[in-house]
Amino acid sequence: MSGLGIAREFFGLAKQASTNADLVQALACISTSMDFDYFALTHHVDFASAEQAGMRLHNYPDDWVAWFDARRLGVSDPVHRASQATSIGFTWQRVPDLIRLTKTDLTVLEHARTSGIGDGFTVPAHVPGEATGSCSFAVAPGRSMPVDNLPLAQLAGAFAFEAARRINGSRNFDVHTPTLTERQRDCVLWMARGKTDWEIARILGLSQETVTQHLKQARERYDVPKRSVLAVRALFDGLISFSDIFRR
Known part of the structure; x- marks a missing residue:
């Protein structure tokens, strides 16, 4: 199927999705079609904190997620921080160009690789009044990035994040919102x-x-x-x- 055909199929699935499970299935399908192994759509919040809530849909390895949450990396993760420095998708190889990496950042990136997550491509999501977020697609270590599919990943990531916001009720428009002169x-x-x-x-x-x-x-x-x-x-x-x- 052509890239345009893959995009149309995903847009249709995402638009029809009424639950997070529906959207996860759509993300899994397009990830495979784009030759990625993983996807992660998330708000950049501390999911270990009872005071914070956000969207997170992914198929990352369980041991990586447990390690990530135990260290409360939702806000400080280097890929998450790098996504605040750009408005367009970026490969993880570009992260050092976007932010200054610390020793902790290098440890996080290395642990991701040992957990089975190699290079990736992240599409930032910035909505005023909400926590920042992103939609990432990644390959296993040793696999090459499907660079020809990155424009499609950009579209899919942005569309998927909006679909997740719709499903989860982020920033529902309130007709009673005050207006000023x-x-x-x-x-x-x-x-x-x-x-x-x-x-x-x-x-x-x-x-x-x-x-x-x-x-x-x-x-x-x-x-x-x-x-x-x-x-x-x-x-x-x-x-x-x-x-x-x-x-x-």
């Missing part, structure tokens, strides 16, 4: 940039009292007591973005 949003944005009410008033051509009122009303709409929480909620809902705040 344009002026309220402007004030929240400049507040998030660290400006005082007086400075915001000078920037927007308003009185300081008006700025204070806009921010007070924005907090009331979100029902939050502090401005710092207001900024976080505005980021979470996509009302403002990190690029808006940290303009270069």
Whole structure:
């Protein structure tokens, strides 16, 4: 089957999937079709912590998963950290180019190999307001990466992660999400940039009292007591973005 045919078949299976088991089956099929041995779709969280929850679908060896969780590597795993430095899929050979590897990182990568996991390809997943995540495809040690299938792996990984978010109810849209006026949003944005009410008033051509009122009303709409929480909620809902705040 051609790459386009494989993609269409997987997209159909993933779109129809209504449970994690359905999606695992679809991932197993496309992994085999792309000549990979393993797949792992996961949020980058500490799964050993009762306070954290996230998606994780995989067919990795059990001993690797037990070793990984015992050391609480969900956040610090080098591949997971490297995925935060790019917006497109990368082979694990590129990890040293994306982050500075520590001795612990080298130990983690070596233990993965001894557990039966060789090279891999990871597709990052960044959704504001959620834990970062990724979808990886890997081969056993000694096997060559199916480099011709990496563009297909990029598409499959991104589509699979969205399917998992749909199945698991990540960030369901709430029709009752507060909305702000344009002026309220402007004030929240400049507040998030660290400006005082007086400075915001000078920037927007308003009185300081008006700025204070806009921010007070924005907090009331979100029902939050502090401005710092207001900024976080505005980021979470996509009302403002990190690029808006940290303009270069």
